[in-house]
Amino acid sequence: MLQPKKIHEDWIAVIIAFLTITLVVAGLKPALPKYSWSSGTELWNQLTNASNLMHIGTLFLWVAGSLLLARFLAGDFKPAALVSGLLAIVLISLLAQIITANKAIKDLGIEVVLFSLLLGLFISNFIGLPQWIKPALQTELYIKIGLVLLGTNIIFGDILQAGMLGILQSVVVVFTVWYFSFWLCKMLGLDDEFRMMISSAVSICGVSAAIATSGAIEGDNKKLSHVISLVMIVAIPMMLFMPGIAVWAGMSPAVAGAWLGGTIDTSGAVVAAGTKLGDEALKYATIVKFSQNVLLGLAAFIISLYWSYTKKKANYEKPTIRTIWERFPKFVLGFIVASLLFSFVLPSPVVAAAKGSLKEIQTYWFALAFTCIGLETKFTDIFKVENGRPAMAFIIAQLFNVFFTLIVAYLVFR
Numbered sequence: 001m002l003q004p005k006k007i008h009e010d011w012i013a014v015i016i017a018f019l020t021i022t023l024v025v026a027g028l029k030p031a032l033p034k035y036s037w038s039s040g041t042e043l044w045n046q047l048t049n050a051s052n053l054m055h056i057g058t059l060f061l062w063v064a065g066s067l068l069l070a071r072f073l074a075g076d077f078k079p080a081a082l083v084s085g086l087l088a089i090v091l092i093s094l095l096a097q098i099i100t101a102n103k104a105i106k107d108l109g110i111e112v113v114l115f116s117l118l119l120g121l122f123i124s125n126f127i128g129l130p131q132w133i134k135p136a137l138q139t140e141l142y143i144k145i146g147l148v149l150l151g152t153n154i155i156f157g158d159i160l161q162a163g164m165l166g167i168l169q170s171v172v173v174v175f176t177v178w179y180f181s182f183w184l185c186k187m188l189g190l191d192d193e194f195r196m197m198i199s200s201a202v203s204i205c206g207v208s209a210a211i212a213t214s215g216a217i218e219g220d221n222k223k224l225s226h227v228i229s230l231v232m233i234v235a236i237p238m239m240l241f242m243p244g245i246a247v248w249a250g251m252s253p254a255v256a257g258a259w260l261g262g263t264i265d266t267s268g269a270v271v272a273a274g275t276k277l278g279d280e281a282l283k284y285a286t287i288v289k290f291s292q293n294v295l296l297g298l299a300a301f302i303i304s305l306y307w308s309y310t311k312k313k314a315n316y317e318k319p320t321i322r323t324i325w326e327r328f329p330k331f332v333l334g335f336i337v338a339s340l341l342f343s344f345v346l347p348s349p350v351v352a353a354a355k356g357s358l359k360e361i362q363t364y365w366f367a368l369a370f371t372c373i374g375l376e377t378k379f380t381d382i383f384k385v386e387n388g389r390p391a392m393a394f395i396i397a398q399l400f401n402v403f404f405t406l407i408v409a410y411l412v413f414r
Contacts, residue, residue, distance in 0.1 A: 007073045009141055010215065010330035015073070016066045017148035017334055020361060021341075025350060029357045030062040031055045032364060033094070035101035043098070060090050063368070070141055078135060085136025089375075092119050093367040108240065111269060112363065113370040117232050120374015129375050139372040140221065143211050144331040146365035150208065151338030152358045154293050166258065166284065169412045170291035173262050173405050174299070178203035180404075181397035188389045193219045196303060197227045198390060202397045204299055205292045206231045206265025207366075212296055215329025216303040223390075225373050229382050230394045231265045232370070238402075239269040243276040253277060257284030258409035262292070263402050284413065294339070300332045 007015075023029060033052040037043040046052060064083055071077050096115035099105065123129065181199035190198070196217055200209040207228050214224040242264070246256035256277050261284065264270045274285035342351050383391045 008330065009070075009074065010144060010334075012070045012073050013141055013144035013331045014148055014334035016070060017145050017338070020066075020145075020149065021152060021338065021354075021358065024354050024357050024361070025346070030059045030361070032059060032360050033097070035098050036103065036106070037101060038103040047098075056094065059364070060087070063090065063364075066145070067136065067138065067141075070138070081132065081135040083136075085133040088130075088133050089136055089368055089371050092116065092123070092371045092375075093364070095119060096367060096371070110236075110239075111266070112367050113266070114232060114236065116367045116370040117229070117374045120371045121377060121379045122374075124375050124377060125379045133375065137372045137376060139225070139369050139376065140211065142365050142369035142372065143207065146362045146369065147208050147211065148331055148334035148338055149358055149362035149365065150293070151335040152342045153355055153362070154290055154335075154339040154343075156294070156339065156343040165412050166261075166287035167291045167294075169258055169262060169405075169408050170288055170295060172408055173401070174203045174292060174295055176203075176404060177397070177401045180400050181393070184397055184400075185393045188393050190386070190389055190393060193217060193223055194227075194386075194390050194393075196307070197224060198230075198394050198397065200299060200303070201227050201231050201265065202394065202401055204295060205289070206235070208293065208296055209299065212300040212329050212332050213303055215331070216300050217307045225377055226382065226385055226390060227394070228370075228373055229377055230391055233382070234395065234398055235264055235266050235269045238264050238398075239273045242402075243273050246277060246281075252414070253280035254284050254413040255409045257281035257286075258288050258413050259406050261285035261288030262405040262409065263398070264289075265398075297332050297336045300329050304329075 033055040035043075035046050035052070037046060064086055067082055067086055068077070068079055071082055093112075093116050096119055097112050099115045100110060100112045178199045181202045182195055185195035185198055193214075197210050197213050197219060200213040201207070203209070210224060210227045210231065213219070214221075242260055243256075246259065251259065257274055257280065260273045260277075260281070261270050264273055270285050270289045274282035342355070346354075385391070
């Protein structure tokens with residue numbers, strides 16, 4: 001079979017994401033199945049609903065088509081193995097969505113990506129991962145597609161209109177927390193890859209920043225999966241307890257929202273936590289989190305420069321622009337272009353009509369990715385890798401982030 005010249009995975013993610021954006025803007029978009037239940041009867045009715053079944057089939061064909069195109073462009077086209085493995089991953093992610101749709105769980109604000117991760121961990125640790133699923137475990141590809149789509153929801157006008165204070169807080173927090181985390185990881189004897197990924201994950205925007213950093217330094221995928229697992233696990237208690245602490249401390253909605261947005265590492269968890277404190281707190285939480293997301297592209301560029309210049313061997317020539325370009329995570333360019341396109345190019349009615357669907361599709365790609373992370377991870381190893389030093393570094397850095405961001409939020413928003 002004729003196959004094209006192999007294309008870098010970053011560019012493949014950009015191609016698939018922009019094909020998705022084009023189809024959604026044109027009105028051709030897959031509808032996700034909708035579930036919301038509190039009893040077995042309600043659940044059964046929704047599971048057997050013809051509309052939901054049709055949406056599941058359409059969504060699977062959409063994702064399968066995207067994955068087959070991706071592997072074709074990558075020069076690794078094995079349709080039978082890819083489709084069978086993807087079917088299992090999609091069903092696990094669907095089960096996570098059904099669990100999350102329970103009204104009691106939904107009230108807690110827990111995200112579908114968390115249950116995707118937990119279900120994957122359960123299968124990996126207690127049942128075992130079948131070999132036939134492995135070809136479809138394309139974790140980084142799924143996350144990179146989701147990250148490019150995330151750019152469509154980063155609207156610069158919304159952030160600027162809400163005020164520069166959120167951006168000011170984000171810049172101060174990101175640089176200070178990043179430097180502290182980097183120093184702490186060095187004190188604990190972690191290698192440079194762990195130091196870079198943990199520092200970016202804690203200070204910028206969690207999973208997205210860890211992926212971008214790993215791309216910039218060509219990091220170890222196992223270390224990246226470990227950092228992502230830490231992000232998700234630590235985010236759970238933060239999401240559940242920080243809103244209560246804000247109420248107990250009598251924080252204003254602006255301060256509380258800025259605190260949540262600056263410390264909780266996943267956007268969905270930020271929204272869930274902010275919602276518990278009301279619309280005003282949610283607004284500030286979203287502004288600060290989006291401001292940090294906007295810094296992702298700049299951070300990836302700086303990290304590419306730093307890594308190229310500090311990691312060359314003594315007998316190597318000075319890194320060139322080409323070296324820096326080769327290390328730069330190309331999917332971040334897709335993220336930036338998508339954000340600029342939806343911020344300044346597309347008409348407002350088009351943006352308003354497309355954003356919701358693109359957000360759903362983005363979340364779905366993330367759910368698939370976290371299912372894969374769970375399937376590839378041994379839960380018992382999360383706090384045993386390098387004698388638990390990465391986990392210790394992440395938790396201590398996150399505690400510093402919590403207290404430092406609270407101080408900055410009071411100074412900026414009081």
